[in-house]
Amino acid sequence: MxxxxxxxxxxxxxxxxxxxxxxxxxxxxxxxxxxxxxxxxxxxxxxxxxxxxxxxxxxxxxxxxxxxxxxxxxxxxxxxxxxxxxxxxxxxxxxxxxxxxxxxxxxxxxxxxxxxxxxxxxxVSERVAQQKEIKELNSHLEEKVKLRTIEVRESQELYSAIARNFPNGTINVFDRDLNYIFVEGKELFQLGITSEKLIGTNYLEKIAEEIRPKIKRALLTVFKGEAQDFEIEFKGQIYRINAVPLSYDSDQIDRILVVEKNITEQKQIIIQQNAALEKEKRLNEMKSRFVSMASHEFRTPLSTILSSTSLIDKYIERELYDKTGKHTDRIKKSVHGLTEILNDFLSVDKLETQITPVKILSFNYEQVSKDMVEEMGTVTKAGQIITRELIGENFTISSDPNIIKNILYNLISNAIKYSGENKPILYRTEISNDSLKIFVRDKGIGIPKQDQGQLFTRFFRAKNVTNIKGTGLGLNIVQKYLEMLDGKLTFESEENEETTFYITIPINQ
Amino acid sequence: MRVKILLIEDNHEMLENIEEILELADYDVVTAENGKKGVPLIKKELPDLILCDIMMPELDGYGVLDAISRDPLTAAIPFIFLTAKSGKEDFRKGMNLGADDYLTKPFDDRQLLDTVERRIKKVYLTTRQRFWNT
Missing domain, CATH: 3.30.450.20 (PAS domain)
Known part of the structure; x- marks a missing residue:
C-alpha cells in the first residue's frame, strides 16, 4: 500500500x-x-x-x-x-x-x-531436521553409553566375582614396593581376611622371614618383565606363586599380577603317589630277593632229600638196611629245615598283621640266658665260644620271655653263622630298674658299609654273605619283635673285623 | 683203573650223600668242604673229574675253576658245577668260565651218575683217539 x-x-x-x-x-x-x-x-x-x-x-x-x-x-x-x-x-x-x-x-x-x-x-526446516537427527543420534548414543556402562559394570562384577571365587588361592596385584593394590580369592574368605584389610599393606610382611629375601628377589625381577613361577611353604601349606608383569600402555611395569595357588593337597597326592610307587618298588625288589633266596634255601635241603631217598633205594636193593637210618634222619632234618624257613615267613606275616599277642610275665632272665647259651652251644663252629656276661642286681624282670628268647636266638645264631672257627662271641646283658640292655658281638665278616642301611629289609642279604645260607628274614623279625616291646635295635660293624648288635628294652621289675 | 672224582661241597649232608652215591657206583671219591681246601687237594690228587658247588664260603666254585684253569697240570680236568642257582645268567657264567657241565639242585642219583659217566666216556674216547693217532 x-x-x-x-x-x-x-x-x-x-x-x-x-x-x-x-x-x-x-x-x-x-x-x-x-x-x-x-x-x-x-x-x-x-x-x-x-x-x-x-x-x-x-x-x-x-x-x-x-x-x-x-x-x-x-x-x-x-x-x-x-x-x-x-x-x-x-x-x-x-x-x-x-x-x-x-x-x-x-x-x-x-x-x-x-x-x-x-x-x-x-x-529452518532443514536445520530443524538436522537438529532432530543430531538429537536422535545423541539420544541413541546416550542409550549406547548407558548399555555399555551396564556391560562394563557387569564384566567388572564378573571379574571380581571370578577373583573373589578363585579357588584355593588368591589373585593379587602389587605395586613396585610389593604393596597390595588388589587382592581377592576364596582363600582370603576361608582365612577370614577381607581384601580391604590387606590393600595397602606389604606382601612380604605376610611371609616367613627366612624366605622373604628369596621371594622379594623373585618378585622384583617380574618388574623387569620376567615372569616367575615358584613354590613356597607358609604355615604348613604349600603355595605355587605365578607372577607376571601387568603392562598397560607405557613401557614401564609398575604393577605385577601374582596368582597364589594353594597346592598342598596336590602335593600330598604326589607324595602319596610317590610313596605308593616306592612301596611298589620295594615290594618288587623284595620279590626278586625272595626268589633268589628261596631258590637257594629250598634247593639245598631238597637236594639232600632227593639224594638220600636215592641212597635208601640203593641200600634196600643191596639189603644194607642199617645204612638207611642215617638217610631217613637226613630227610627229616631237611624237612625240619624247610619248615623253619616256612615258619620264618609265617612269623614275618604274623608280626606284620600283629596277630601274635605280647604276654608280659615276671621271669628269671638269668635262667633264660643260661639256657640260651647252652642251646646255641650245640650249633657253634669249631672253637667258637659264647661268653655270657650278666650285670645287674635283680634278674627277675617283667617282659615277654618268648619274644626275648626269639630275639636272642636270632642274634646269637647270626653271630655264629657270620663268624669263623675259633672266633669268640660275647653275649652281654645289663639289667637296671627300667631297662634291659643286651649286646651280642662277634669277630666275623662284618657288614659292608653300603649294605648297612638296608640290613633290616626283608629278604635283604649283604653282598659278602651270598655264599652263606640264609633267608634275609632274621633281623627283620628281630626288629618287629622289638617294636612290640617298644625296644630299640642298633648295630655297629666293621667289615672283616667285628659286628655288635645293641638292644634296649624298657622293663618293669 | 678206577676213576677218581674230587667233590667240593660245603653242605655236609650233601657232601656225604653225593660221596655215597658215587662210591656205590664204584668211583673213588676225594672230598673237600670248601674251595679253599679243594684247590690244593685237586693239585695233589689230580682227579679224573671235579664236582664243585658254586655257593661256598672262603672260595666259591667260580674261584676254584679259575684257580685250576691257570695251572696246566689241572686245566684239562673235566669240571662240573653243582648249584642251587637256577638262573640262566648263572648257567652262562659257569659255562663261560670253562665248566664242562652243570647240575642244578635238587638232582637225583640218576642225573648225577649220567652226567658223570657222559663226561668220563668223552674223556676216554678222546684219549684213545689221541693214542691211536700218535
Missing part, C-alpha cells in the same frame, strides 16, 4: 527485496500483511501477491493462532527488535495446509507516524 511504495521505488531496496533468501513481510497494527516479497509467497506456497491482505495468523497453524494474536497485540503496544522461533521450532502454515519450521526476526518500523512491524522469515 502507500506506506511501502516509496520503499520499493528505490531500485536498491527493490533488488534486495526481491532477491533475499528470506521471506520479508510488513504487517500493520491489525496484523494484516501489507507487503511481502516474492520469496515469502514461494515459502508459503502462494501465487505472487496473494499474501498481501492476509492476516499474519493465516500463515500460522490453527492451534497457535489465538495465542499468537495475543502476543502480537502486546508486541505492538511496546515494540522492540526481537527474534522469534530461534531454538524453539516455530511452525508456519503453507497455503496447502502443510507446515514447516521458521525463524523470524521482528523489527518495528515507524512510517509516517504509524508503527508497522517488519518480519524476516527464514525457513
Amino acid at each position: 502507500n506506506v511501502s511504495e516509496p520503499l520499493l521505488t528505490d531500485p536498491i531496496y527493490k533488488i534486495l527485496f526481491d532477491s533475499i533468501e528470506e521471506g520479508f513481510i510488513i504487517v500493520d497494527q491489525s496484523g494484516e500483511i501489507i507487503l511481502a516479497n516474492p520469496r515469502t509467497c514461494k515459502l508459503f506456497g502462494y501465487e505472487e501477491g496473494d499474501v498481501i491482505g492476509l492476516k499474519v495468523e493465516d500463515l500460522i497453524p490453527v492451534d497457535l493462532r489465538k495465542q499468537h494474536k495475543v502476543i502480537r497485540t502486546d508486541f505492538h503496544q511496546s515494540p522492540k527488535k526481537r527474534s522469534m522461533g530461534a531454538g524453539m521450532n516455530l511452525k508456519a502454515l503453507r497455503k496447502d495446509g502443510s507446515t514447516f519450521y521458521v525463524e523470524i526476526s521482528l523489527n518495528p518500523i515507524k512510517l509516517q507516524e504509524t508503527v508497522f512491524i517488519s518480519a524476516l522469515i527464514t525457513d
Whole structure:
C-alpha cells in the first residue's frame, strides 16, 4: 500500500527485496500483511501477491493462532527488535495446509507516524531436521553409553566375582614396593581376611622371614618383565606363586599380577603317589630277593632229600638196611629245615598283621640266658665260644620271655653263622630298674658299609654273605619283635673285623 | 683203573650223600668242604673229574675253576658245577668260565651218575683217539 511504495521505488531496496533468501513481510497494527516479497509467497506456497491482505495468523497453524494474536497485540503496544522461533521450532502454515519450521526476526518500523512491524522469515526446516537427527543420534548414543556402562559394570562384577571365587588361592596385584593394590580369592574368605584389610599393606610382611629375601628377589625381577613361577611353604601349606608383569600402555611395569595357588593337597597326592610307587618298588625288589633266596634255601635241603631217598633205594636193593637210618634222619632234618624257613615267613606275616599277642610275665632272665647259651652251644663252629656276661642286681624282670628268647636266638645264631672257627662271641646283658640292655658281638665278616642301611629289609642279604645260607628274614623279625616291646635295635660293624648288635628294652621289675 | 672224582661241597649232608652215591657206583671219591681246601687237594690228587658247588664260603666254585684253569697240570680236568642257582645268567657264567657241565639242585642219583659217566666216556674216547693217532 502507500506506506511501502516509496520503499520499493528505490531500485536498491527493490533488488534486495526481491532477491533475499528470506521471506520479508510488513504487517500493520491489525496484523494484516501489507507487503511481502516474492520469496515469502514461494515459502508459503502462494501465487505472487496473494499474501498481501492476509492476516499474519493465516500463515500460522490453527492451534497457535489465538495465542499468537495475543502476543502480537502486546508486541505492538511496546515494540522492540526481537527474534522469534530461534531454538524453539516455530511452525508456519503453507497455503496447502502443510507446515514447516521458521525463524523470524521482528523489527518495528515507524512510517509516517504509524508503527508497522517488519518480519524476516527464514525457513529452518532443514536445520530443524538436522537438529532432530543430531538429537536422535545423541539420544541413541546416550542409550549406547548407558548399555555399555551396564556391560562394563557387569564384566567388572564378573571379574571380581571370578577373583573373589578363585579357588584355593588368591589373585593379587602389587605395586613396585610389593604393596597390595588388589587382592581377592576364596582363600582370603576361608582365612577370614577381607581384601580391604590387606590393600595397602606389604606382601612380604605376610611371609616367613627366612624366605622373604628369596621371594622379594623373585618378585622384583617380574618388574623387569620376567615372569616367575615358584613354590613356597607358609604355615604348613604349600603355595605355587605365578607372577607376571601387568603392562598397560607405557613401557614401564609398575604393577605385577601374582596368582597364589594353594597346592598342598596336590602335593600330598604326589607324595602319596610317590610313596605308593616306592612301596611298589620295594615290594618288587623284595620279590626278586625272595626268589633268589628261596631258590637257594629250598634247593639245598631238597637236594639232600632227593639224594638220600636215592641212597635208601640203593641200600634196600643191596639189603644194607642199617645204612638207611642215617638217610631217613637226613630227610627229616631237611624237612625240619624247610619248615623253619616256612615258619620264618609265617612269623614275618604274623608280626606284620600283629596277630601274635605280647604276654608280659615276671621271669628269671638269668635262667633264660643260661639256657640260651647252652642251646646255641650245640650249633657253634669249631672253637667258637659264647661268653655270657650278666650285670645287674635283680634278674627277675617283667617282659615277654618268648619274644626275648626269639630275639636272642636270632642274634646269637647270626653271630655264629657270620663268624669263623675259633672266633669268640660275647653275649652281654645289663639289667637296671627300667631297662634291659643286651649286646651280642662277634669277630666275623662284618657288614659292608653300603649294605648297612638296608640290613633290616626283608629278604635283604649283604653282598659278602651270598655264599652263606640264609633267608634275609632274621633281623627283620628281630626288629618287629622289638617294636612290640617298644625296644630299640642298633648295630655297629666293621667289615672283616667285628659286628655288635645293641638292644634296649624298657622293663618293669 | 678206577676213576677218581674230587667233590667240593660245603653242605655236609650233601657232601656225604653225593660221596655215597658215587662210591656205590664204584668211583673213588676225594672230598673237600670248601674251595679253599679243594684247590690244593685237586693239585695233589689230580682227579679224573671235579664236582664243585658254586655257593661256598672262603672260595666259591667260580674261584676254584679259575684257580685250576691257570695251572696246566689241572686245566684239562673235566669240571662240573653243582648249584642251587637256577638262573640262566648263572648257567652262562659257569659255562663261560670253562665248566664242562652243570647240575642244578635238587638232582637225583640218576642225573648225577649220567652226567658223570657222559663226561668220563668223552674223556676216554678222546684219549684213545689221541693214542691211536700218535
